[in-house]
Amino acid sequence: xxxxxxxxxxxxxxxxxxxxxxxxxxxxxxxxxxxxxxxxxxxxxxxxxxxxxxxxxxxxxxxxxxxxxxxxxxxxxxxxxxxxxxxxxxxxxxxxxxxxxxxxxxxxxxxxxxxxxxxxxxxxxxxxxxxxxxxxxxxxxxxxxxxxxxxxxxxxxxxxxxxxxxxxxxxxxxxxxxxxxxxxxxxxxxxxxxxxxxxxxxxxxxxxxxxxxxxxxxxxxxxxxxxxxxxxxxxxxxxxxxxxxxxxxxxxxxxxxxxxxxxxxxxxxxxxxxxxxxxxxxxxxxxxxxxxxxxxxxxxxxxxxxxxxxxxxxxxxxxxxxxxxxxxxxxxxxxxxxxxxxxxxxxxxxxxxxxxxx
Amino acid sequence: xxxxxxxxxxxxxxxxxxxxxxxxxxxxxxxxxxxxxxxxxxxxxxxxxxxxxxxxxxxxxxxxxxxxxxxxxxxxxxxxxxxxxxxxxxxxxxxxxxxxxxxxxxxxxxxxxxxxxxxxxxxxxxxxxxxxxxxxxxxxxxxxxxxxxxxxxxxxxxxxxxxxxxxxxxxxxxxxxxxxxxxxxxxxxxxxxxxxxxxxx
Numbered sequence: 335x336x337x338x339x340x341x342x343x344x345x346x347x348x349x350x351x352x353x354x355x356x357x358x359x360x361x362x363x364x365x366x367x368x369x370x371x372x373x374x375x376x377x378x379x380x381x382x383x384x385x386x387x388x389x390x391x392x393x394x395x396x397x398x399x400x401x402x403x404x405x406x407x408x409x410x411x412x413x414x415x416x417x418x419x420x421x422x423x424x425x426x427x428x429x430x431x432x433x434x435x436x437x438x439x440x441x442x443x444x445x446x447x448x449x450x451x452x453x454x455x456x457x458x459x460x461x462x463x464x465x466x467x468x469x470x471x472x473x474x475x476x477x478x479x480x481x482x483x484x485x486x487x488x489x490x491x492x493x494x495x496x497x498x499x500x501x502x503x504x505x506x507x508x509x510x511x512x513x514x515x516x517x518x519x520x521x522x523x524x525x526x527x528x529x530x531x532x533x534x535x536x537x538x539x540x541x542x543x544x545x546x547x548x549x550x551x552x553x554x555x556x557x558x559x560x561x562x563x564x565x566x567x568x569x570x571x572x573x574x575x576x577x578x579x580x581x582x583x584x585x586x587x588x589x590x591x592x593x594x595x596x597x598x599x600x601x602x603x604x605x606x607x608x609x610x611x612x613x614x615x616x617x618x619x620x621x622x623x624x625x626x627x628x629x630x631x632x633x634x635x636x637x638x639x640x641x642x643x644x645x646x647x648x649x650x651x652x653x654x655x656x657x658x659x660x661x662x663x664x665x666x667x668x669x670x671x672x673x674x675x676x677x678x679x680x681x682x683x684x685x686x687x688x689x690x691x692x
Numbered sequence: 693x694x695x696x697x698x699x700x701x702x703x704x705x706x707x708x709x710x711x712x713x714x715x716x717x718x719x720x721x722x723x724x725x726x727x728x729x730x731x732x733x734x735x736x737x738x739x740x741x742x743x744x745x746x747x748x749x750x751x752x753x754x755x756x757x758x759x760x761x762x763x764x765x766x767x768x769x770x771x772x773x774x775x776x777x778x779x780x781x782x783x784x785x786x787x788x789x790x791x792x793x794x795x796x797x798x799x800x801x802x803x804x805x806x807x808x809x810x811x812x813x814x815x816x817x818x819x820x821x822x823x824x825x826x827x828x829x830x831x832x833x834x835x836x837x838x839x840x841x842x843x844x845x846x847x848x849x850x851x852x853x854x855x856x857x858x859x860x861x862x863x864x865x866x867x868x869x870x871x872x873x874x875x876x877x878x879x880x881x882x883x884x885x886x887x888x889x890x891x892x893x
Contacts, residue, residue, distance in 0.1 A: 419728070450823050454751040461759030465731070468763070472724060472770055480770075487763060494759070511825065664870070 354446055355436075362435060366591055367397035369641070373591075373648045380652035404584040412474060412577050419473035424582040427466030427589035434459040434596050439514045441609050441632035452513040453501055456600065457494075460555065463593060464490045467557075467564065470586070471574035482573025485659065486557060486564030492666040493554040499674035500548045503541070503681045504528055504604045507690070517608025524612035529605040534690055537681060544677050545605045547670055549646070552597035554666065556590065558647060560654040561662055598643035602636060606643075609636040703743055709736045723769045727762065734758045748824035 371386065371393065378385030386393035411417060437452040439445035449455055464487050471483020505511055507528060508519045525532035529545045532538060554561040565573035575586055602608060609632035620628050657665070684690070713736065716729040734757045741750035832840050887893060 416722075416724075419724075449747070451747050451751050451825065454748070454755070458751045458754035458759065461755055462735075464759075464763060465766075468766055468770075469728070484767070487767065491760065491763060660868075661870075 351446070358435065358446055359432065362432075362592070362595075363588075365637075366588065366595065367401070368394070369595060369644055370397045370591060372641075372644065373651070376645060376648035377652045380649065401584070404580055407580040409580045409582060410577075412476065414475040415577065416473040416475065419469050420577075421582060423466050423470035423473060424578065424585035424589070426469065427463065428585045428592070430459055430462050430466065431589040431592035431596065435592070437513060438596070438599050438603070439517060439608070440599075440636050441629040442514070442518075444629055444633065445514065448512065448514060451511050453505065453511045453516070453604075456513075456596075457498060457501060460593070460596070461490075461494055463589075466586070466589065467574050470578065474574070474577040476577055478570045478572075479574045479576045482564045482566075482570045482576070485570075486574060489557070489561065489563065489662060489666075490555055492663060493551045493670070496547060496666065496670035496674045497551045497555060499671075499678050500544050500551070501604070503544055503674075503677050506678070506681050506685050507531070507534075507537075513603055513608075517603050517610065520607040521610045521614065523610075523614050524607065527605065527607040534684065534688075537684055540677050540680050541605075543673065545601075547674060547677075548601060548605065549643075550665075551670060552601065553647065553650060554662065556594045556597055558594060559651040560657050562656065563659055563662065566656060594647060595640065595644060598640045598647065599636070601643045602639040606639045608639075609633065611635050699743060703740070706736050706739045706743065710740065723772075724766070727766050727769050730765070731758055731762045734762060746824050748828060 374396075375385040375393075386396040389395045389399045411420060434456055436446045437449050437455050439448065467486045467490075468483045471479040471481075471486075474480070504516060508516045510516065510519075520527045522533070524530065528541055530538060531541045553559075557564050563573075564570070565575060570576075575583060578586060611631075620631075710733050713729045713732040717726050717733065720726040720729055735754065738750040738753045738758075741747070741753060885893070
């Protein structure tokens with residue numbers, strides 16, 4: 335990015351960067367509208383319902399109708415609430431959810447900021463996400479939201495630990511914290527993807543387990559069912575969101591779904607080969623086309639994998655019953671933490687012994 | 693050091709935010725607001741670190757201090773039921789101590805700055821390595837290996853100490869043994885008994 339700005343002058347460079355960010359945001363929000371619908375449709379299909387099917391063909395415009403409704407309703411702020419913090423919380427949630435997307439490369443070179451510490455940045459920003467929830471729960475000045483936010487904070491801090499260790503295994507394999515490098519390390523077909531890592535066959539059982547643990551930790555980190563205790567409706571009504579209505583609620587919800595899709599894209603980049611197709615072929619044939627056309631193909635692979643991960647998220651929501659809180663903590667601290675620590679040991683030993691790293 | 697105008701503007705904006713939020717930490721009436729200002733100060737300092745090219749340190753600052761330590765702060769402050777207005781009554785009386793600490797900090801910073809200035813070479817965030825992370829790793833695992841491991845052991849001891857202090861098994865509390873539960877089969881759980889009619893068990 336900085337090289338680009340130096341090349342094209344300050345003003346033009348910055349305008350281009352701002353244009354990129356706007357484009358990325360708009361595309362992201364539009365895809366989110368349809369992913370939300372997909373979530374509900376998958377959920378409905380598992381229950382043998384039809385799901386939303388009234389607004390537009392197959393209910394395709396449902397999310398836009400919901401959006402309009404959220405915008406037009408009245409914002410209610412509880413009398414005892416801490417007004418500034420109450421309104422700041424959803425804004426913070428949404429901003430952080432968007433900020434994390436800045437380092438996600440969707441195709442070779444198609445990234446807003448190609449940071450060398452990209453994955454660390456993702457980790458840092460996602461660990462900040464807990465503030466939106468704590469602030470929202472506290473500022474509501476009400477019991478259910480406060481309990482919900484406490485639960486959520488403890489849950490997110492616990493599962494961040496295992497996510498951190500899992501990320502370290504991938505960093506060890508690649509030898510770089512740049513997300514583009516991580517994706518390019520898996521360019522040689524599906525057998526080089528980090529889930530399977532058939533090219534380092536000894537690691538195969540480790541990496542599969544690590545991938546499954548990452549998926550489950552991602553569910554817990556984003557407060558998705560079966561770990562949606564912060565908003566467990568049978569106990570806490572809706573957790574930290576109880577007092578929120580209209581646009582602030584919408585901001586919370588968009589932030590939450592952005593984080594879910596972010597986790598899906600992280601699974602894609604770290605384990606499922608990023609934008610690379612499962613079988614590498616036609617490199618020479620493809621090189622005849624202009625770069626943007628090839629990149630569109632890469633983008634299609636990236637989106638397909640991310641949507642597949644999102645489908646798994648939606649399926650889990652429909653199939654698995656909710657965990658009890660102590661079981662959740664037990665899973666995080668007594669099972670995932672030792673297992674991921676062991677995985678770091680094994681991968682580090684393997685990398686040092688064989689020197690696979692570039 | 694050659695700073696571009698944009699970098700200078702960014703530095704002054706970030707530095708101003710750090711200063712203002714640091715003052716607000718002390719000045720805020722509500723303790724939760726104080727912690728929120730503290731988080732702002734941490735986060736903005738990470739921005740300053742990015743500005744000098746120490747992006748790895750910046751990310752660590754955000755992950756460790758903002759993502760973990762400050763969350764615990766916020767927890768404690770929210771849960772405590774202390775009358776903070778009363779607690780804050782005599783705060784102004786402590787100003788000589790505050791001034792002493794401030795002077796000490798200023799003197800230390802001045803000392804380091806002057807000592808650096810005599811050597812004449814610029815402060816570089818990435819000495820002899822491509823990235824900040826590599827530069828830190830190269831000294832941490834060679835020159836300072838013993839100190840690094842020692843601090844790790846101190847942290848481990850502290851952690852075990854905290855667990856030992858809080859861990860207690862109450863005798864009459866029923867605990868769940870998940871392995872035992874999942875190992876239970878139909879055979880050990882269900883018996884079929886033929887009950888003669890009119891007799892009961």
